[in-house]
Amino acid sequence: MKRKIVTINEEKCNGCGLCVTACHEGALQLVNGKAKLVSDSYCDGLGDCLPECPTGAITIEEREAAPYDEEAVKARMQARAQGNTTGHGHGTAQPQTAKLMHPYGQQEQAPRKETASPKAAPLPCGCPGTEAKTLARKAAPAPVPHVPSPDTPPARESQLRQWPCQIRLVPVNAPYLENVSLLIAADCTAYAYADIHQDFMRNKITLIGCPKLDAVDYAEKLTAILQAHEIKSLTILRMEVPCCGGLVNAVKTAMQNSGKIIPWQVVTVRTNGELVEE
Structure with missing residues (x-):
């Protein structure tokens, strides 16, 4: 069928992603730094993404396109929502323990310490790099007074x-x-x-x-x-x-x-x- 639908000028697109956020149907996504129309059936042609584009890369054209599929859009958005809340990895997620630390101390230059919390919640994936933890500091001994060197910047925590x-x-x-x-x-x-x-x-x-x-x-x-x-x-x-x-x-x-x-x-x-x- 012939209907109005979004088209994107890749040369003008700067990859800012504003249109992706503005599109309530999830019809757009960034691919290799450029906005792309995922599927004709996801685009309702109303142009909610148009005002967000700072470079004028998005226009509405009338051409042959698959009809807008509202049910497919709902299914896609539900899948995206589940994907954001269940994690970013692939395969079966391995539960891990989130770590909760003691409250902050009063000293500025103090070492960090990590202790496990019995109320920890499972993490979205098995990657050690995503292990949830609070980074806290316990009070450190008072530093020995000294005259700082003019060539040495003060340490920052x-x-x-x-x-x-x-x-x-x-x-x-x-x-x-x-x-x-x-x-x-x-x-x-x-x-x-x-x-x-x-x-x-x-x-x-x-x-x-x-x-x-x-x-x-x-x-x-x-x-x-x-x-x-x-x-x-x-x-x-x-x-x-x-x-x-x-x-x-x-x-x-x-x-x-x-x-x-x-x-x-x-x-x-x-x-x-x-x-x-x-």
Whole structure:
């Protein structure tokens, strides 16, 4: 049948992923850094993705295409939702134990310690790198006073309070997500902004991701987290580049879907490391 349907100009597409988040039918996904129409039958032709494209790569054309299949779309979205909550690995998941640590100490330069929690929840996959844990510090002995060398910068302690930190890998039911302030940061911010640990990560649980490189809908995972836990506040740390807008949209969608009113703010980092004044 001849009908209206989305078409994408790959030369104009910058791979920001905003259209993927905006498409409620899941008809678009990023493939090799470019937005692609997964199937004609998933696209309703209404063009919800059009306003999100910063480069004008998406248009609506009228051509021969398979009819829109609402049932197929529902099945696809359900499968995606299950995939985001059950994990990222393949094969049978091996249950592991999440580790919960003691509360933070008061000393700035203290060693980290990890202890198991009896209330640990199973992890989404068997990969040791995704073992959920809270990173805590116990009080260290008072340092011996000394005169710092002018050539030696002062040592700084990491403010990462949990593992894993990737949005895709964090278990929705991780105990360290309860009653905390969340920092949701774009991957590149850690490299662009030198003082991210002290200025943004301190006293927060940090979740990171890149909407351009990860072909997933963060909104689904973040919605599940907000629904499962009491969150004190949300800080979104993004780069000034257009593709980072997908992270902001995902958080907005998650708050709307969760039905919770949570204090939130967006902070933008320039590529030269400066903060954008808003």
